[in-house]
Amino acid sequence: xxxxxxxxxxxxxxxxxxxxxxxxxxxxxxxxxxxxxxxxxxxxxxxxxxxxxxxxxxxxxxxxxxxxxxxxxxxxxxxxxxxxxxxxxxxxxxxxxxxxxxxxxxxxxxxxxxxxxxxxxxxxxxxxxxxxxxxxxxxxxxxxxxxxxxxxxxxxxxxxxxxxxxxxxxxxxxxxxxxxxxxxxxxxxxxxxxxxxxxxxxxxxxxxxxxxxxxxxxxxxxxxxxxxxxxxxxxxxxxxxxxxxxxxxxxxxxxxxxxxxxxxxxxxxxxxxxxxxxxxxxxxxxxxxxxxxxxxxxxxxxxx
Amino acid sequence: xxxxxxxxxxxxxxxxxxxxxxxxxxxxxxxxxxxxxxxxxxxxxxxxxxxxxxxxxxxxxxxxxxxxxxxxxxxxxxxxxxxxxxxxxxxxxxxxxxxxxxxxxxxxxxxxxxxxxxxxxxxxxxxxxxxxxxxxxxxxxxxxxxxxxxxxxxxxxxxxxxxxxxxxxxxxxxxxxxxxxxxxxxxxxxxxxxxxxxxxxxxxxxxxxxxxxxxxxxxxxxxxxxxxxxxxxxxxxxxxxxxxxxxxxxxxxxxxxxxxxxxxxxxxxxxxxxxxxxxxxxxxxxxxxxxxxxxxxxxxxxxxxxxxxxxxxx
Numbered sequence: 001x002x003x004x005x006x007x008x009x010x011x012x013x014x015x016x017x018x019x020x021x022x023x024x025x026x027x028x029x030x031x032x033x034x035x036x037x038x039x040x041x042x043x044x045x046x047x048x049x050x051x052x053x054x055x056x057x058x059x060x061x062x063x064x065x066x067x068x069x070x071x072x073x074x075x076x077x078x079x080x081x082x083x084x085x086x087x088x089x090x091x092x093x094x095x096x097x098x099x100x101x102x103x104x105x106x107x108x109x110x111x112x113x114x115x116x117x118x119x120x121x122x123x124x125x126x127x128x129x130x131x132x133x134x135x136x137x138x139x140x141x142x143x144x145x146x147x148x149x150x151x152x153x154x155x156x157x158x159x160x161x162x163x164x165x166x167x168x169x170x171x172x173x174x175x176x177x178x179x180x181x182x183x184x185x186x187x188x189x190x191x192x193x194x195x196x197x198x199x200x201x202x203x204x205x206x207x208x209x210x211x212x213x214x215x216x217x218x219x220x221x222x223x224x225x226x227x228x229x230x231x232x233x234x235x236x237x238x239x240x241x242x243x244x245x246x247x248x249x250x251x252x253x254x255x256x257x258x259x260x261x262x263x264x265x266x267x268x269x270x271x272x273x274x275x276x277x278x279x280x281x282x283x284x285x286x287x288x289x290x291x292x293x294x295x296x297x298x299x300x301x302x303x304x
Numbered sequence: 305x306x307x308x309x310x311x312x313x314x315x316x317x318x319x320x321x322x323x324x325x326x327x328x329x330x331x332x333x334x335x336x337x338x339x340x341x342x343x344x345x346x347x348x349x350x351x352x353x354x355x356x357x358x359x360x361x362x363x364x365x366x367x368x369x370x371x372x373x374x375x376x377x378x379x380x381x382x383x384x385x386x387x388x389x390x391x392x393x394x395x396x397x398x399x400x401x402x403x404x405x406x407x408x409x410x411x412x413x414x415x416x417x418x419x420x421x422x423x424x425x426x427x428x429x430x431x432x433x434x435x436x437x438x439x440x441x442x443x444x445x446x447x448x449x450x451x452x453x454x455x456x457x458x459x460x461x462x463x464x465x466x467x468x469x470x471x472x473x474x475x476x477x478x479x480x481x482x483x484x485x486x487x488x489x490x491x492x493x494x495x496x497x498x499x500x501x502x503x504x505x506x507x508x509x510x511x512x513x514x515x516x517x518x519x520x521x522x523x524x525x526x527x528x529x530x531x532x533x534x535x536x537x538x539x540x541x542x543x544x545x546x547x548x549x550x551x552x553x554x555x556x557x558x559x560x561x562x563x564x565x566x567x568x569x570x571x572x573x574x575x576x577x578x579x580x581x582x583x584x585x586x587x588x589x590x591x592x593x594x595x596x597x598x599x600x601x602x603x604x605x606x607x608x609x610x611x612x613x614x615x616x617x618x
Contacts, residue, residue, distance in 0.1 A: 163600055
């Protein structure tokens, strides 16, 4: 499909040397990022890493300190109504329009756009047909979020922002939500920028993942690229002759195991070779940057 | 099905490429019409929700009932005139109801909807903020005229309440109501834009409004109050709204009970216009600032604070 081809079209999101400071404190230290049309891109990072700040700059809700940002070809700080109409937002803290009925709300928001989706079809797409006449504040958390997605895509946006979309979901709701996002990207060519601190979700949904830790992009690539990078150093564990547990990190686990066997009299107790997962790389990066990050997180929270 | 989707997208993308160079330059015809339509639809739906909400409706109706009960209970005349005291009180209540819609109900609606995220969603929607303002104007005007009509009609039917006599009085009723609303609605919008949250909002607005209710001569003749209190009250719009409505609803002989011995209609117009101007001067930048400041993280932070204070489930 087109989404895997390299097209000369300019990226949907283009960020160059983006910095953000609250007062004297830097929250983002020079971010570069390109997100291409039709791509599901995950911005992964612990709380306070700068994800929200980055996304709010892209959404046009926050003024950056410096750097170049283009979203759908325009500077978000000067995005007009036409530009807004091409973007969809799904935030985690929306509790708006509690008294409205589901179909009523969706039909109403369709009137703001020049070429909206059919509300009834959209309700079917997000699986809320049975709840069409229900009052919005009577929906479950998962249903509410799916309604938010429906509201986010009713104007046929080219770019959809999903902010920690499955926080608080049960596993089934989460799975359904993932299927919905996949369908949007694969069948309708919507570009999706997903922020999450959930690695499994990022791996499941994203074509590419950027790990944002302490205001810097520490790694960026497809899930398999990142996993390969992670697998570069495996961990070998065994129990030594004196009964103490041992572990060693190595780029060549086979070599190490071979040496162990050569030096041993017989089988080696509890021998285990662990290929680190994507999660290990992620946690490693988070811990490595932990000191700086915590500080930045506090400051970001205070500034917000 | 999918084929049509793809063509749609390419055409939007093409349009986008041209918009890039001149943001806002490609104003499609019909966009303003779409905002108005969305705003009016929105106002209509909000009105329907209001009418169907027993809790909120009873809040508005109880005001009218209180006014009627007081009107039925009081039997003496305004001192120095042959006008029933009940008429003065009912005219004062009519003014207070308008005042309350602008300065209590409206700010509360704005603060609540801001906290729930409606303002943010509309900010993220093309034409959302204009539509929101149109809807709110419609809502306030219908609420005000509805309450006023209900109060005057039920008072006239049940407790022999006052009604305008002749076209001149009706005209006065119309302009005083209109100008009174214009004086308090933008001011209420400005207050709604700066108040921190719905829980504190009520406490912050209720006290000064109640104080004005009792010092503005709305519920008893203003001449019975100490002069300094009268002077302070005449800075605020409620005194003038009540005085204007009295001139429309009470016979001219009741002028004797006014502080100046006349209705002072030019002064009513002047003070209310001044508040209108002040209200707009405050409301426009404050509302713009409130809308600009909305973002997902601010919303989350507010919800977290609300959850901590136990007012809202986390």
